Amino acid sequence: MRVLLLGADGYIGRRVADRLLLDQDLQVTVLGRRDSADIRFDLSAGSPGALARFLDAVAPQVVINCAGATYGTSRALIRANALAVATVCEAIRRSRQPARLVHVGSAAEYGPVQPGAPISETVEPRPVGPYGVSKLTGTELVTSSGLDAAVLRVFDVVGPGAPAASLFGRLAEGLRRALEQQENQVRMPDLSAFRDFVDVRDVALAVRAAAVSAATGVINIGSGHAVRSRDAAYLLVRASGFEGTLAEETRTVLLPAQPVGDLGGSERVPAEPRPLAEPVPWRQADVRTARERLGWRACTPLEESLGDVWLETACRV
Structure with a gap:
């Protein structure tokens, strides 16, 4: 199967490229702005007609779009996450043999939801901020x-x-710096929000599964579990061996005395009433669609994911 991969230089895109290149049944061509790409093309500036000509030359059966931006001005986010997606969709429509499209969206498209329940694909999106709005626009363009x-x-x-x-x-780099300089505190933003953490390597497997499937529409990709960000941070701190304190925006948390709760600690710590700095305090994916239509589920434990984050940071020269 011929695959055209967009955004292979990004966080998710790099892992997707690694996974696809291991598959002998796939012939992968990379399109992007950098010299490392097989085809040099800027999605946010190029025309659909020019991209369509590249599509005709490569004749991919699947186009995988991992391109986009997470940070930047509102204009930059719209160009990267919406305008570029419009270019991809129009180019595929114009090509001689329209390919299947697998597009990477974001849970930020959902915005605030009722805490305590998993989010299904049928929930009405209410994104907060330009990133979520731009990603939702891209999704709407695709669907x-x-x-x-x-x-x-x-x-x-x-x-x-x-x-x-x-x-x-940010936390891993802060821990490394604290250990190197013998500091006893690492400062972080509020960590009270619950998040559904999924390993980037599992995401790459989901992209591969979607590429070879016939599934269409929006599909959630997550672990299916909500974990307090603070509990996840303790796992990274434990991996680093740091014994100091973690200073959040609203209070200082003493790490050695704080159990991990439902991540393997001996008991849960009752949540203290406090204002949330996060505009979205809860995210948990309903992953039934991914299981049923892609045959996919997350396999990498969060402790392993964060241990690998620390290992990479500690070994960086």
Whole structure:
């Protein structure tokens, strides 16, 4: 099967590329802005007609779009997460043999939901901020395109290669610095929100499963479990061996005395009433659609994912 991969230089895209290149049944061509790409093309600036000509030359049966932006101005996010998606959809429509499209979306498209329950694909999206709005716009463009297309709405990705600006990328670098400089405190934003953490390598497997399936529409990709961000942070701290304190925006948490709760500690710690800095305090994926239509489920334990984040950070020169 011929596959055209977009966004192979990003956090998810790199792992998707690694996974696809291991599959002898797939012939992978990478399109992107960097010199490492097989085809040089800027999705946010190029025309659908030009991209369609590349599609005709490669004749992919599947186009996988991992391209996009997580940070930046509203304009940059719209260009990367919406305009670029419109270009991809129109180019596929114009090509001689329209390919199947697998597009990577984001759980940020859902926005605030009722805490305590998993989020199904039928929940009405109410994104907060330009990132969620731009990703939802991209999803709407794909699902209304008339193409053979699936959108994988990916929840909170963790694992090796975590960007420095991400929650655990920032924490890992802070821990490394504290250990090197013999500091006893690492400062972090509020960690009270619950998130559905899924390993980036499992996400790559989900993308591969979607590429070879006939599933269409929006499909949640997550672990199916909600974990308090603070509990996840303790796992990373334990992996590092740091024995100091973690100072959050609203209070200081003493790490050695705090059990991990439902991640393997001896008991749960009652939540203290406090204002939430997070505009979205709860995210948990309903993953039944992924199991039923893709035959996929997350397999990597969160402790392993975060241990690998620390190993990569500690070994960085």
